[in-house]
Amino acid sequence: MLEILTKLPERFLENQEYAYAVGRVRALEVSLIDKQRFERLLKAGIEEMGRILVDTDYSHSLSELLNPSTFENALQNEKQRILTLIDSLIFEENVRKFLHLEFDYFNARVLLKGKIFDRDVSDFLVPLGNLNTDEMKQIFENEEYEKLPENLVKAIQDAISSYYNSKEPRMIDFTFDRAFIEHMNVSGYPPFLQDYYRLLTDLTNFRSLLRWKVMELDKSRFRDVLLPGGFIPEGMFLELIGEPVEQIPGVFSRWIYYPVFLEGTKYLNTNHSFIRYEAMVEKLLSTYIDKTRYLVFGVEPIIAYYLKKMKEIKNMRIILVGKFNGVEEEILAERLVV
Template identity: 30%
Template sequence: MAKIKDTDYLFSTARVRSAEKNMLTREKAEKMIDAKTTEDAIRVLYDLNYGTCNEIVDPDDYEKLLSDEHKKAYDFITSIAPDLNFFNMFLYPYDYHNLKVIMKSEYLGIDASDSMVDTGSINLKVLKYSVKERDFNLLTENMGRALKEVIDTFPKTNDPQIIDIIFDKYCYDEMLESAEKTGSSFMIGYIKMQIDTINLKTFVRLKKINKPRDFFSKVFLDGGNINEQFFFKNYDEPFEKFADQLTAYDFKEVFIEGTNALEETGKFITMEKLLDNKLVKHIKNSKYVPFGIEPLASYLIAKDNEIKIARIIMAGKLAGISPELLRERLRDTYV
């Protein structure tokens, strides 16, 4: 892969800065929350150029609008990026999600095709063909290895959870490997932090349901800044003491606030929101980069976060959740 030159991104960075003007702000998110009807809420997204001028989506079908927006964002970046390979890492989670669905459908005898997403780096037809024919040449090497491990392991356990565990490990391995190939400390740092936040969420959830540390070891994702031994030796410590150990990784305050809210409410909402906000804070650093790969990568990550915010709001409004509760769940916006 060719070495990145920041000057190659002069034009594309300018395009991204212009596109950022149409991103969801905190003010716009609040407007969605306060909207009297779901039609008014979704109209805020139309004002941000979601959908097309000839398309009016039923609010109940907002997922199509959000899915189309995700694909549009990636298509935009790939149309202006000097090297497309550097951005596939942000689509790998969707590829691996689809592989999970395909394998579970095969082994459990169910049709879960409706839960597949058409926003991965590999065409859905190619994924389905590759699995059905056990021909992995059209997939990445990592995906092929993951499939082989699932095919070898599942019949021995008949545990659908093992499918998730295996694919998740390979997914984040591949994302980190791809980030390292870019040579960008920003990209590498983001993926490592993402792995850390997932491990922290998993750690808290498993401790709350009294799962043993051996099980945590099975689902732990390698590659983050916080290694497995750190979690392992502190597994039986109370959250307060564990938080002190996180000072070196800059997660102490977030962990304390998140676990305190968990103890008070029994809900993980605050913890998940704070960890998501930590990732948004990381990508906001790219705003001070005049040109380079960072603004493009941050735009894609920020659009993912924006779509998550829109999903939380639309799902909440359709479910009749109060504006106050929706505000508690609201993530930080990029702009």
């Protein structure tokens, strides 16, 4: 019998060895940029933004951060700083490696696209993974994929097959996304982290369903883009591929996702945009992350702090890109999750 997810999961492991680490991140959380400060940043010019950020984690790199030609490097350096900190606080090696793993998958898909389309993609690589990017470049140039971890080798092989069978570049992205989630599902990571990605899987699959419907893509290929291991069975999404878009959210009326699905679909139908849906997805995931707020032991608050910092950096990038390109404040505000 299908178990309907009516509330956010709360599977936490208490590990007293993390008492110091939890205390450390609780002190660091005070420096996270809050809603009020983000709202001030939205209204500010570049010079004023510098004054608003002077007592934040970005104070040491303001000149680089507020420069259109160097802000990406400043944000990447902040990611590296946080990952280095988190590595020093987490005892489990597999968890430390997992937080770097998404960058390995990202770099592999970038390099594979460069290989297939004969392009130099060096500038797009992110040196935050477990694997050295220069070594990865050499491996792809020589097609020595067997030198990579087994999970990446399989992802590369599947992505090559998917692309040449479909001739659609997006199938490369879908294949790597699926491989990453499959790795999460079969590995022994903390339940809190597993449930985070199960939530993300359901939310991603629903977006894929809407996109497939709106773009009127080949229904027979929809199965290929669904991610495995969510709380919602893949079969439910497959059954809905032939239904009218406006009727789909009602199928999930008893699920925790219903408000997100309903409002996101309405906004899509009216404005032909996923902006509202993406923002509501981030808000739901943030609510889940905040469930660690009162934990005093365990790895969960450490992971939660990392996820909060990644969201903060993402919001900073949205604001900076918008400011540098003259995007209206109202449009930027819709994209932020604070």
